[in-house]
Amino acid sequence: MAPLEFWFDFASTYSYPAALRVEQLARDAGVDVVWKPFLLGPVFAKAGMKDSPFNLYPVRGQYMWRDLERICARHQIPWKRPSLSRFPANSVLAAKVALVALEHPQGPDFVRGVYRANFAEDRDISQPDVLGDVLQAVGLNPREILAQLEVPEQKGKLRAQTEEAIRRGYFGAPTFWIDGELFFGQDRMLEAIEWAQRARS
Amino acid sequence: MAPLEFWFDFASTYSYPAALRVEQLARDAGVDVVWKPFLLGPVFAKAGMKDSPFNLYPVRGQYMWRDLERICARHQIPWKRPSLSRFPANSVLAAKVALVALEHPQGPDFVRGVYRANFAEDRDISQPDVLGDVLQAVGLNPREILAQLEVPEQKGKLRAQTEEAIRRGYFGAPTFWIDGELFFGQDRMLEAIEWAQRARS
Numbered sequence: 001m002a003p004l005e006f007w008f009d010f011a012s013t014y015s016y017p018a019a020l021r022v023e024q025l026a027r028d029a030g031v032d033v034v035w036k037p038f039l040l041g042p043v044f045a046k047a048g049m050k051d052s053p054f055n056l057y058p059v060r061g062q063y064m065w066r067d068l069e070r071i072c073a074r075h076q077i078p079w080k081r082p083s084l085s086r087f088p089a090n091s092v093l094a095a096k097v098a099l100v101a102l103e104h105p106q107g108p109d110f111v112r113g114v115y116r117a118n119f120a121e122d123r124d125i126s127q128p129d130v131l132g133d134v135l136q137a138v139g140l141n142p143r144e145i146l147a148q149l150e151v152p153e154q155k156g157k158l159r160a161q162t163e164e165a166i167r168r169g170y171f172g173a174p175t176f177w178i179d180g181e182l183f184f185g186q187d188r189m190l191e192a193i194e195w196a197q198r199a200r201s
Numbered sequence: 202m203a204p205l206e207f208w209f210d211f212a213s214t215y216s217y218p219a220a221l222r223v224e225q226l227a228r229d230a231g232v233d234v235v236w237k238p239f240l241l242g243p244v245f246a247k248a249g250m251k252d253s254p255f256n257l258y259p260v261r262g263q264y265m266w267r268d269l270e271r272i273c274a275r276h277q278i279p280w281k282r283p284s285l286s287r288f289p290a291n292s293v294l295a296a297k298v299a300l301v302a303l304e305h306p307q308g309p310d311f312v313r314g315v316y317r318a319n320f321a322e323d324r325d326i327s328q329p330d331v332l333g334d335v336l337q338a339v340g341l342n343p344r345e346i347l348a349q350l351e352v353p354e355q356k357g358k359l360r361a362q363t364e365e366a367i368r369r370g371y372f373g374a375p376t377f378w379i380d381g382e383l384f385f386g387q388d389r390m391l392e393a394i395e396w397a398q399r400a401r402s
Contacts, residue, residue: 047260059248059372063385074392171260184264187388193274 002179002199003032004192007165008111010095011088012173013064016119017071018186019174020112025189031196035111037095037100038162040173050199052088064176068128071186079119089118090126092158097131099157101140131181133182138187203400204233205393208366209312210241212289213295213374214265217320218272219387220375221313225387226390232397236303236312238296239363241289242373248372253289272387279321290319291327300330300358301349302341310339316344349402 003082006022008015028035029060054061061081063079072079082089094114099112113134118124123130134144148154168182176183176192178199209216227234244360245253253321255262266282273280295315302311307328314335318324324331333343349355366376377384377393379400384393 020215047258049258053254057248057250057372059370062370063372066383067385067389070392093293169260169263173263182264182267185388187386190270191271191333 001032002017002196003039004196005034005036005177006034007038007170007173007175007177009038009173010087010091010098010114010118010125012040012070012101012117013088014066014186015174016068016115017075017077017117018189021075022189022193023108026196029193029197031126031193033108035098035108036161036177037098037102037111037158038165038173039092039095039158041171042179043165043170044101046166049171053172054060071144078116080120080122082118084124089124094127094131095158096149096154097135099161100145100154101135101138106138106140110134110140113138123124123199157165202233203397204235205397206370206378207318208374208376208378209298210240210374211292211315211319211326213241213305214269214289214320215272215387216375217316218269218278219390220316221278223311223394224277227397229392230394230398232394234309236299236301236309237314237362238299238377239366239371240293242360244366244373245260247367250372253400254373256288270377279317281321281323283319284323285325286350290325294329294356295326297321297350297355298336298346298381300362301346301355302336302339305341307341308341311335311341314339319393349377366374370382374390384385 004026006018008019008149023033040052049056054064067080097116098107098111101107114125114131117130117134125131128146130144130188135145168177170182172184174186176188178192178196181195183195205227207219209220217277224234241253245251250257255265270282275348291318299308299312299315302308315332316325318331319326326332329347333347334342336346369378371383373385375387377389379393382396384396
């Protein structure tokens with residue numbers, strides 16, 4: 001049985017509704033989710049994009065905000081457009097913390113908490129104290145988790161995962177990967193889950 | 202009651218499954234479809250893209266072909282990847298002919314026929330005889346239709362429609378438009394139809 005790999009960047013807007021919904025939908029289908037944080041910056045660069053396509057092509061960016069608002073309304077997901085002047089947000093620290101948190105059962109709750117902090121609570125997820133609040137809220141010890149970032153085996157993990165994304169031909173987030181099959185975008189989530197179901201049998 | 206405007210370019214790969222499915226799905230929902238051919242080239246240029254994003258970013262292009270193959274399989278739509286070396290295909294003449302054909306009841310059949318010629322039969326839709334075959338097959342007289350292209354009121358129509366697309370902030374195809382609300386992509390088709398249903402009541 002092939003698990004569903006859910007690849008995400010905390011700064012990715014469309015990853016937000018996917019991150020909040022994927023585990024329940026996969027569970028209903030009997031599919032396991034593997035959470036894979038990575039960084040879009042190097043992936044965009046490798047694909048030939050100097051920035052997020054929503055910055056490169058403002059007309060796409062403008063649509064994205066409206067589209068995301070509609071998607072969240074449709075699925076009754078809380079939504080508040082981030083007021084941060086910088087887009088995309090700096091998600092490097094959050095991704096590193098997630099890699100540690102995901103070694104604990106509370107990992108997926110942490111991921112969802114960070115997404116909500118960014119897109120429902122308008123908090124700056126580049127800030128250690130914001131991440132600490134989310135860790136605390138899901139029952140993880142901020143000091144212990146953050147201390148793990150300095151451990152040698154954690155150091156290269158995010159880079160290695162991002163390099164794997166590039167090798168596999170990713171070009172955005174969220175990306176779903178099932179045993180060699182790639183699905184891009186939150187609008188392919190159900191197809192990806194079905195693919196994982198069929199791959200099982 | 203707001204109709205669903207379906208904006209398409211014959212060279213747009215993702216418009217193919219949408220064009221084949223939209224009318225039946227809309228009819229089931231009690232929604233009218235208005236067919237709107239336009240040209241992506243000027244729309245891309247205005248959005249800041251010098252070419253199709255599938256050419257600008259080959260890793261996206263590679264994914265698109267696989268994704269489209271899966272979408273067609275899912276909906277049991279015949280699919281054959283075009284062998285034409287030029288991508289996107291030159292769709293200017295086809296769009297002009299469609300504008301005339303759509304003044305007749307057979308217009309939507311013509312549109313679907315051209316899409317099938319391109320993406321199921323691997324024919325070059327820039328060729329007048331290919332378009333003539335499709336016109337004939339749907340019961341329109343090729344000579345009469347093609348003669349209409351020279352009529353003054355037809356001359357500026359495609360350009361005007363493309364300029365409207367730019368004014369409205371389109372950036373790709375297919376695009377659905379319901380009374381000021383924009384939905385981009387074949388994966389938003391059901392949402393767009395639902396929007397049109399709600400706009401009605």
